[in-house]
Amino acid sequence: MELDRIDRKIVATLMADATVPLARLADIVGLSQTPCWKRVRRLQESGVIRARVAVVDPERLGLGLTVFAGVSAPEQTPSWHDRFGELLDEIPEVMDAYQLAGNHDYVLRIVVPDMAGFDRIRQRITEAIPVREISANFALRRLKAQTALPIDTKSA
């Protein structure tokens, strides 16, 4: 599905704040309620808008430690990569995971209360699947954490 300027403006607005009522959203994007509502619904049904979620401060939940873990595979087989993906899905502390084109095969962002919490995750991974190496970079400070994607709402 192609997204025009109005669709992108709807998406940008809802990425910033999903609580804006339809009437105001329609006003922002320059439509009346009915067509605006149809677009929102279409964006949801087509999967452009995946969900609406609450953004919560991790510190306030006692989740003060973020670790970027690099994991390299012991072998370049599809089955290993598949199993690894399934394993990550089962570990909620693994917030994000990317396969890289660099030194390490994967980078994981792991969120835990403290160092002991991280070590538990590290163990859980190494006991569940063979890995060649796991490196860990600990975050001292979070400068920026954005959920809204950088979308251009001006051009056609």
Added chain:
Amino acid sequence: MELDRIDRKIVATLMADATVPLARLADIVGLSQTPCWKRVRRLQESGVIRARVAVVDPERLGLGLTVFAGVSAPEQTPSWHDRFGELLDEIPEVMDAYQLAGNHDYVLRIVVPDMAGFDRIRQRITEAIPVREISANFALRRLKAQTALPIDTKSA
């Protein structure tokens, strides 16, 4: 503010899906509507719940490339770090930024349409502030992208 088991359950539920109506939320956490609503409001006003946002598929917006950029500071002065933080705030393509305790001083997650888009961000950074080094790791694939924090809703 201390969060009890019910607060954590409210937060966990809304992190998974912020569209659940209050009546159902109350039912899930085992409260009636009014006290449940008061808790939600308190969680919002105290900043535990920061926002409610739409989660959007980056691919569908033409944002197919994620880059993890490592940036090291040329000097360890507070003013450099302050300026760097301000600079990152001005660049929407920089989704997340963490100061690390590892090799590189910072890691940035940058989301752009393509390699050219990344190079523009890289240039913008190096022209705005002196850096010792910028490394780039390109994501081949995103295995997991979670917004809900790993929170324990069972213990007291």
Added chain:
DNA sequence: GATGAAACTTACATAAT
């Protein structure tokens, strides 16, 4: 904390233009 209900807002659907 629970209940019940009023007052208000929003979502959703439909019809006419």
Added chain:
DNA sequence: ATTATGTAAGTTTCATC
């Protein structure tokens, strides 16, 4: 696409226990 309208559903507040 617009305006208008109507109903259902959800939110918020309040009084009472």
